[in-house]
Amino acid sequence: MHRKLWIGAIALALLISLGWGWNEYRLAGEYRLAAENNNRRALNDFASHLDQLETDLAKGNVASNPAQKILYLSQVSSKSEAALKDFAQIPAQQTGLSYVGQFLTQSGEFARILAQRVAGGGAITSEEETTLRDMHERLMPVNQQVQDLILRMDTEKLVWTDPDPSWRQRLGLGTQVAEAAADGSEAPSKSVSSGLDQLDAGLQKLPPFSYTGEYSTRVVAKPLGLPAGEVTKDQALEKARDFLSKIGYADATPEFSGESQTELACYIFNYKESYLEVSRQGGAIVLYRDQRAIEPKTLKVEDASNKAKAILQALGWQQVAITSSEEFGSYVQFDAVYEKDGVRIYPDKVRLMIALDNGQLVGFDATPYYAFHHERTFPAKLTMEQAVRKLRPNFQVLESRLAVIPKSGNKEVYSYEFRGRYQGEEYLIYLNATNGAEEKIQRIIKTPRGEYLK
Amino acid sequence: MKVHIRHWRMVITIGLLLSITLSGFAYAALGDRLLGRGSKGSEVTELQKKLVQLGYTVGTVDGKYGSKTEAAIRRFQKEHGLRVDGLAGTQTIKELKRLTGQSTNASGKAVGYKNIDTNLLARAVNAEARGEPYIGQVAVAAVILNRIADPAFPKTVADIVYQPRAFSSVDDGQINLPPSASAIRAAQEAVTGSDPSGGALFFFNPAKTSNKYIWSRPQIKQIGNHMFTK
Structure with a gap:
């Protein structure tokens, strides 16, 4: 009696598993x-x-x-x-x-x-x-x-x-x-x-086409803005210590952790929870990031902006001006660009991150600046009035200035920048400073973290 | 007859009172009261949804303020410079609401979240570089953006991420995991132009890869466990 029950149970289990297997097989096939x-x-x-x-x-x-x-x-x-x-x-x-x-x-x-x-x-x-x-x-x-x-x-x-x-x-x-x-x-x-x-x-195997493409590369063949002369690892270490002491880490002992092999070759150092790159050519601080835990905030975005300005001064970046900010919660990210004779040079950009607990620098990125910075000569230009006349009617200008903007294919354009409103939307319009042609339009969107250009 | 009327009046009064209090419970908006361990209801669900949207996992969104929700709140508070107490008070909820709001144009009209690409980018970062240092996560996001700029690759984030066999995390389904808060932040930072990878187009884990092609690429630098190459 007992045995029969067992055989029945096993047969039933076999049937169920067969059915299940068949169903799975069918599904897999589908x-x-x-x-x-x-x-x-x-x-x-x-x-x-x-x-x-x-x-x-x-x-x-x-x-x-x-x-x-x-x-x-x-x-x-x-x-x-x-x-x-x-x-x-x-x-x-x-x-x-x-x-x-x-x-x-x-x-x-x-x-x-x-x-x-x-x-x-x-x-x-x-x-x-x-x-x-x-x-x-x-x-x-x-x-x-x-x-x-x-x-x-x-x-x-x-x-x-x-x-x-x-x-x-x-x-x-x-x-x-x-x-x-x-x-x-x-x-x-x-x-x-x-x-x-x-x-x-x-x-x-075929040779490349003989035309210069327009597609944008995010890197340059050779960095244009690094100071001359190679530095040794020890000299780079000194530069790193100097930088760290200026941002509030006195007597820091950064440790060498490797080298990068880009066009912008660097010595890489680590100190506590931070990462630092010093360029081989010229010994410039190119990239810095502090991953320390950030305490509850005591500063507002405006306070952080003042701190950022002070840090730029202390680090010897007198000629850059802060142009935008983005809030990331415990820190604020600022972009500063180089200005010469009142012309904003957007490709020469430096990025800073300021912690909102004590205003310390927790991030710094000068890669774009060192990649693109060089002496520029500005060609003859239209006057502001002539440029304004080239704008479409009803475009209400809020701000205007001269600027150099990057264009795809590592090109630059000397242009007038107009920030203004048109039918409830805000835009940045760039007109070529020499001939008034419309070079670029950016729409300004306000995100929860700050203004965003699209 | 008189008794009858009084009876009806009582029923109506009680009914009215009940419906007022109940609707108060049902429609209590997020931010009306302090939420903490043990809180329940639609406000908690809303709170949990916002946390998940920003990359703070709460387990299941079930409207119950349990240990996972509390841990998520703590992490959110820590990373946003707020006092870490595990309670969702006015400050915390205000910040959550602000960060999960839509973007607007100049005249204040909502134009959507404007983060579709960033979201997928964050998923890819989360799947490929979880456990890596933050700067390594930004670098992974930058690699995908560098590919868009390169003529040899497709032109959208989705085409690159889902290019068959391009990323192992797509093959094993990790791409579908909700992105972490740091992955979202890394993606946002890369989108605004940071590129700690030094213009890399590939990255791999030297300890785990024997693929000849990837080893033959000119190496740029190593961040965490990832080697970034041209």
Whole structure:
């Protein structure tokens, strides 16, 4: 009797687990299918956008009347953006730089620049015509190979990514598939991702396009504002101690903890909970951050602003003026920019953080200043009245000044800055100081932490 | 007949009194009273939601002021220069309300939180650099922003974060965890231009990575456990 009960219970448990397993299996299948559909959609979209891009590029080459040229060039730029978005959704093997992505970005941007020029009444040089043709030439094989991949998915059952290394390979008995593919080896691809990797390797071998891009880099090739002369580690240590004593850590003993290898190479020091970088060239304090616990606040933002000014004086930063603040709770972040002859030089920026418990400096970042600071010569300019006349009617000016603003591609523009209101919104409008052209518009948003430019 | 009327009057009076007090409970706004350990109700739920929005986890948002909510309040007070007492009083609630408010334009019109990108960035920082020093967290956020500026990468935060296989935290689902307060702060700081990574495009943990490609990239500097590379 007892035994029968047991057998029944076990049989029931088996049935339940079988049912559960089958259900899980079915669910997993559904998820796999959903993922597969997504991937296929991305790849097909990618191929389709590439194909349209190729056609539009060809048409853009041949079009001679400006309206047609603008139309096709703008389509090139929007299609390349769409293709880039699809490309980013295809499962890839490597997290490396992608030359396909780079190629798409460049061709889209180049077409956009040309379209804007033609729209503004300008002409395309013969050199640029050549570059445009060159882009088309390069795009054709890319387009072909992607279409070939899609064809092979049907005929050869290509998988998305190379299979994960087997247990034998994991134990070190074989080479890793992923690394072989990353080397750009020419073996026939077994998966879509290695096919795209090969495409990438093919593009990598080609010389770069001969045009200067506009895309913004956040770093410069060589820092422009560092003092001359190399300093040794010991000299840098002295600089660090001097800095720490000026901000309230007398007799500090910073410890060397490494070096950075950027264009702005630095010695890195640690002291208590703070991190400090001293540049190898010139021994300047580039970056400082104190992570100490901050006590309940005793200061207001205005008090902190005065403290920041005093600290700037003490550290020898007489020529910078505080332009904005952002409150982070226990500390306030201030940005100060270099001013020369009443011109605000926005690229030469220094950032400070002041603790609201005792007004001590808890953060300092002069990287932008040292990267961009150099002697500038200002070209002849319009008068303020002439500039104001270039503004749109009904723009109510609240503040105005001269400024140098950064533009994408590490360029700078000497301009008039107007802060003003238009239909209930506040903006910063920058007009080129030489010709009055509108260079940049920023909308001012008030966030809970301070003003924000967008 | 007279008895009957008196009876009705009593019922109406009691009903009125009850409904007034009850509605008072139900609609008590956050900030009307001091909240502390053991408090319950819709105000506590609102308080918890605001804490979570700013990156202070409270376990589940359940309208009960328990030990986790108290710990979250303490952390919030500590990081915002307030007296640390674990109670949600006028000061604390005022600061919470201010920081969770929407952004406005010049004429005071609400224009939304304006933090969609910062939010995803904060999630990525939280998933990739939890436990790293704060400056290392800012650097991780800066890497993602540097990628946007680089021609070889996609052009939006979402495209970069969700680029297949780009971040291991996306593959294992950690990206979906609510970001911590310090991750949010790091993301905000990077968005306003800080880049302690020195223009890096990649970062990895040297102790845990054997990937040849990533080791071949020119190294910039190490912050905490992360090596930042070009």
